[in-house]
Amino acid sequence: MKVLVCVKQTFDTEAKIELKDGKISDAGINLIINPYDEVAVEGGIQLKEKGIAKEVVVVSAGSDKAMDAIRTALAMGADRGILVKQDTAADEYARACALAEVIKGESPDIVLAGHVAADDGSSQVPTRIAEILGFPHVNVITAVEIAGGKATCTSEADGGTQVTEVSLPAVISSQVSWNEPRYPSMKGIMAAKKKPVSTVDAAAVANKVAIVSVALPPSKQAGIKIEDEPAVVGAKLADWMLNTVKVEVK
Amino acid sequence: MAGTWVIVEQKGGNIRKVTYEMLSEAKKWGDEVSAVVFGQGVEALAPEFAKFGADKVYVVEGDIFANYNTGAYVAQLAAMINEYQPNAIIFAHTFNGRDFASRLAQKLEAGLATDVIKANVSAGKGVFTRSIYAGKALAEVEVATVPVLATIRAGVMELAESAGAGAVVKPAIAASAADVYQVVKDFIPTVSARPExxxxxxxxxxxxxxxxxxxxxxxxxxxxxxxxxxxxxxxxxxxxxxxxxxxxxxxxxxxxxxxxxxxxxxxxxxxxxxxxxxxxxxxxxxxxxxxxxxxxxxxxxxxxxxxxxxxxxxxxx
Structure with a gap:
């Protein structure tokens, strides 16, 4: 069985966002694998360790910098990488088209991806890939069992937890609580340098959504700050809640 | 081309508040507003949408629509879009809503703005504000395809009651059991007296x-x-x-x-x-x-x- 994992390179979640010439500046920003995708990589490697998957292929669409994300996934234990060179301004549609084109050529049994990226927060690309490929898709999974050509997934759902079964091949997108991604070992990092990574150019597809402008949200001003005996500050906080916020007490 | 469609979020007849928020918002755009409700036995809910200005309520009922499933819902909505040609469709940015909207958008080879916190839609043109980097920045985006598609974050659009006709429309059923590719084996509701x-x-x-x-x-x-x-x-x-x-x-x-x-x-x-x-x-x-x-x-x-x-x-x- 072949598992293909889509990873996106994103800013570190601790990064402070600044603008330069009306665009988000990446100066001095530490780049990481999108945390949701990192969980998908770990999930793929675990399927291999369990003997369910034979090969784990990592695919990333983006600039040359995304090679670092691929190398990190290889250091964790993925077998092979594909960098799909694409303008980082590609929208969700163009991104999905580019990835799906490459995925088609690989004919995987399972496509894994994070259910959302920590940067644009769109949560569209895995679903769009599934539609292009004509695969079933299960979103936001926290556990999966693969057996008999089927995937049985536990996922976070609106107002509860859902268990869904789909036939393979399928796209499965991960919630961060699925697993705890491993840190690459020194041995893994050395081995990753020798693992094959191919580079292809993305299919030329026009965006369907245009970014008009980017801005920083209005910064929240600090208000009252008090320090005193618990009986005093507790009473003042309760008073503020009742009279300024006007909360209802149940 | 006519109207804005609001995709209702409901489970077992319980309508999520974000549905009313979306109807209230859509009313501001000056176009005809319709609620689109999928489910089983959901026609009775129509007057609820009329209270928030729904001129029409598209009722899609059947066994395969009883609970959300991507395949049947997308096949049905795509057929309805083809027949009625709405200008804009908005979904709630819930797990189901964003899954539905994303798969539909790709089927239509269309753009989609997700997790929208501010909207400006007129005459088939949609400009939306969405938070990126989890709110550390805001992006204004324009969806260049019609119908304009967006998912709306819960709790940001203001509620405003207004009387609508709420005329029930029953579109032709275009989806079948063959479109259902996800088998739901179990659903365990979160047991909590607290709100989400x-x-x-x-x-x-x-x-x-x-x-x-x-x-x-x-x-x-x-x-x-x-x-x-x-x-x-x-x-x-x-x-x-x-x-x-x-x-x-x-x-x-x-x-x-x-x-x-x-x-x-x-x-x-x-x-x-x-x-x-x-x-x-x-x-x-x-x-x-x-x-x-x-x-x-x-x-x-x-x-x-x-x-x-x-x-x-x-x-x-």
Missing amino acids: LTEADVVVSGGRGCKGPEGIKLVEQLADMLGAALGGSRASIDSGWLGHELQVGQTGKVVNPNLYIACGISGAIQHLAGMSSSKFIACINTDTEAPIFNVSDFGVVGDLFKVIPVVCSELKK
Whole structure:
């Protein structure tokens, strides 16, 4: 069985966002694998360790910098990488088209991806890939069992937890609580340098959504700050809640 | 080309508030507004949408629509779009809503703006504001395809009642059992008397300062006095005191309640991204230098173990 994992390179979640010439500046920003995708990589490697998957292929669409994300996934234990060179301004549609084109050529049994990226927060690309490929898709999974050509997934759902079964091949997108991604070992990092990574150019597809402008949200001003005996500050906080916020007490 | 469609979010006849928020918002766009409801036995809900201005209510009923499933819902809605040619369709940015909208958008080879917090739609042109980097920045995007597609974040659009005709339309059923490719084996509802994080008016969250389940219990006590949702920072989730579904922040949920109370949360940038857009923010923290004070309208320097019991007893008065 072949598992293909889509990873996106994103800013570190601790990064402070600044603008330069009306665009988000990446100066001095530490780049990481999108945390949701990192969980998908770990999930793929675990399927291999369990003997369910034979090969784990990592695919990333983006600039040359995304090679670092691929190398990190290889250091964790993925077998092979594909960098799909694409303008980082590609929208969700163009991104999905580019990835799906490459995925088609690989004919995987399972496509894994994070259910959302920590940067644009769109949560569209895995679903769009599934539609292009004509695969079933299960979103936001926290556990999966693969057996008999089927995937049985536990996922976070609106107002509860859902268990869904789909036939393979399928796209499965991960919630961060699925697993705890491993840190690459020194041995893994050395081995990753020798693992094959191919580079292809993305299919030329026009965006369907245009970014008009980017801005920083209005910064929240600090208000009252008090320090005193618990009986005093507790009473003042309760008073503020009742009279300024006007909360209802149940 | 005619009208804006609002995709109803309901389960077992319980309509999510975000549905009414979307109807209220769509009314502002000046086009005809229709609610589109999928389910089983949902025609009876039509008058509820009329209260928020729905001129029409498209009722899609059948066994295969009883619960959300991507295949049948997308096949049906795509056929309806083809027949009725709406100008814009908005969905709730819930797990189901965004899955539905994304798969539909790709089927139509169309653009989609997800998790929208502000909208400006007219004559088949849609400009939307969405938060990116979990609220650390805002992007204004234009969806260049028709129908304009977007998913709307719960709790941001203002409710406004207005009388609509609510005329029921029953479109032809175009989806069949063959379109259903996900088999739902089980659904375990979250057993909680508390409201959901993303829909709550008040959210009370606990962090590292709770030190363990004892501290979380105090946070819960305060939450329950206010009918609030319970949340947590990454520290309390990673320590196993709270489930991941309760995490507020960049790798958790983004919330925007009327009041957010951070207890024992220092306010790492990761966490601030998930709650800074709350209308009022209060915090209780022993560290007077904690960044959470920079975004708090009311900050208490103190020990939550001592302060929360006082707040609770004062509120009881």
